[in-house]
Amino acid sequence: MEFTAIANEAQEVGGVAGWAVQLMERLGGIGAGVAIAAENLFPxxxxxxxxxxxxxxxxxxxxxxxxxxSWTTAGSVVGAVLLYLVGVLFGRDRLYRVAERVPLFSPDDLAKSEDWFHRHGSKAVLFGRMIPVVRSLVSVPAGLQRMPVLRFVALTALGSAMWNSLLVLAGYHLGGQWEAVSGWASRYQVVVFTAVGVAIAVWLFRRVRARST
Known part of the structure; x- marks a missing residue:
């Protein structure tokens, strides 16, 4: 079969969908994996x-x-491993030097973050794969802390398989109405980004108030 019907649908949602369709048309399932690997690197x-x-x-x-x-999960793992390597190459020492220059932030804050990740890193990597933007960013601290590679890959593969299966199966069952999935996911993103924005605002308020007293 050809991807004509998919391409016609994709034209209505813009260039990203069209690009993904071209990859799948040329490479099949591998193309979907490549597209998801790119999504990990470019949220x-x-x-x-x-x-x-x-x-x-x-x-x-x-x-x-x-x-x-299978291919989209493999793409997720490849993208995540590349970001993990970014964390490894950047290194903790360089991160602490950067933290010293960030306004309202301190090495103590970073140490607390590291301690939190040390205690909850496995859960963060697993469930972070199901949260927009976080699924990319969580790979970096895993690399910084040198989480064992096999554990990182296993957790990433499991979390990615759950998230990818949910959206792939939704598109499979909805057929030509697959765009409804992106609508539901967009509302989920809004909730996540709002919660993150509120958390950051509260943290900034408390930090500025502590500095002023």
Whole structure:
């Protein structure tokens, strides 16, 4: 089968979907994996579009459902490992030097963050794969703290498989209405970003008040 129907749908949502369709058209399931790997490295590329499209492709028989889930999960792991390596190469010493120059931040704050990640890092990596933007960023502190690679890969693969399967299966069952998935995911993103924004605002308020007293 051809990807014509998918391409027609993708034209309505802009360039990212069109680009993902071209990759899947040329490379099949591998193309979906490449697109998701890029999404990990460049969070503005929305997995909430790519994954349902892969599900739609599976529903049409252009790729199998197993290929859609397997390749997108592999792409997630590849992207996450690259960011993990960024953390390893950047290093803790350099991070602490940067922390000393950041206004309203201190090495003590960083030490507390490291302690938190040391205690909860496995859960952060696993469940962080299901949270927009966090699924990319969480790989960096894992690299900074040198989380064992096999544990990191296993947790990333498991969390990614759960998230990817959810959106791929939604696109598979919705068929031509796959865009509804991105609508639901967008509302989820708004909730997450609002919660993060409120948390940052509260932290800044408390830090400025502590400095002024």
């Amino acid at each position: 503005p590329i929305p997995s909430e579009i790519i994954l349902p499209l892969a599900g739609f492709a599976a529903a049409r028989g252009d790729i199998t459902l197993v290929e859609a889930i």
